Amino acid sequence: MNKTLLQGLITVLLFFSTWFAFTQIDWIGLLKVKKITDKTEQKLGDLFWDIYQKSEKENKNHFVVNSVDRIVSKICTANEIDKETIKVHILEKEDVNAFALPNGHLIIYSGLISASENQDELSGVICHEMAHIQLNHVMKKLAKEVGLSVLISMTTGNNGSKAIRETAKTLSSSAFDRSLEKEADIKAVDYLIKAKINPEHFSNFLYKLSIDKKDTEEYLTWISTHPDSKERAQYIIEYSKNKKTNYENVLSTETWNQLKDELKE
Numbered sequence: 001m002n003k004t005l006l007q008g009l010i011t012v013l014l015f016f017s018t019w020f021a022f023t024q025i026d027w028i029g030l031l032k033v034k035k036i037t038d039k040t041e042q043k044l045g046d047l048f049w050d051i052y053q054k055s056e057k058e059n060k061n062h063f064v065v066n067s068v069d070r071i072v073s074k075i076c077t078a079n080e081i082d083k084e085t086i087k088v089h090i091l092e093k094e095d096v097n098a099f100a101l102p103n104g105h106l107i108i109y110s111g112l113i114s115a116s117e118n119q120d121e122l123s124g125v126i127c128h129e130m131a132h133i134q135l136n137h138v139m140k141k142l143a144k145e146v147g148l149s150v151l152i153s154m155t156t157g158n159n160g161s162k163a164i165r166e167t168a169k170t171l172s173s174s175a176f177d178r179s180l181e182k183e184a185d186i187k188a189v190d191y192l193i194k195a196k197i198n199p200e201h202f203s204n205f206l207y208k209l210s211i212d213k214k215d216t217e218e219y220l221t222w223i224s225t226h227p228d229s230k231e232r233a234q235y236i237i238e239y240s241k242n243k244k245t246n247y248e249n250v251l252s253t254e255t256w257n258q259l260k261d262e263l264k265e
Helices: 002-023 027-055 062-078 110-115 119-134 137-145 148-155 161-173 178-194 200-211 229-240 253-264
Strands: 087-091 098-101 105-109
Touching: 027 087, 027 098, 027 105, 027 148, 027 161, 062 087, 062 110, 062 119, 062 178, 062 253, 087 110, 098 119, 098 137, 098 161, 105 110, 105 119, 110 119, 110 253, 119 137, 119 178, 119 200, 137 148, 137 161, 137 178, 148 161, 178 200, 178 229, 200 229
Parallel strands: 087 105
Antiparallel strands: 098 105
């Protein structure tokens, strides 16, 4: 009887102590922080994209834009990602690069499309960058390297345009933490498999670029900001080998070839 009573008292004490602890949390404050960071991310995305839009030439060729959009749409649909949250921009630049900005902006250089031997290689890089977006890696990186207070000041006009340009540049020219890169790789493979796109080609692309640097190293921006490419290629193969499915092309062979030809003109 005494033992039962003691157990009951312990249970009651645990309940009330837990309840008390939760009441001490500033839930309204936490929600406000989330609201602030969401608003900050939206404004930062617009600020950063405005910089690239003014300094680089955007490819608005209908066929090119539509072809890449079909790949992104297939990935989004297969993985239940809201397509409206991914804002794809194709810039006419020879660099083999793609990167994500805050608020779902996905920048793809034409050089990446040209360097991709097939659409699955391109899809793999797109999935990797989409994973960074979906996993909130972009804001995590900026908050760590720049600081949330500095980011907020940028969106309120309390920071110079030079600081904004330099911060935007870090997203296109510096690497994520090793753990975030691996997390994005694994998520990218999941995206590819659900979209019935062969992830082996993504692995091959990483390996190919990692050993093909002699004369074109300055253009291989995506590899320089995504180190350990050989190692990544290996664990992508290892992770995906037991997840095989019936793969299929998003674009027809004719459409893919025409896409590459359009970029040569």
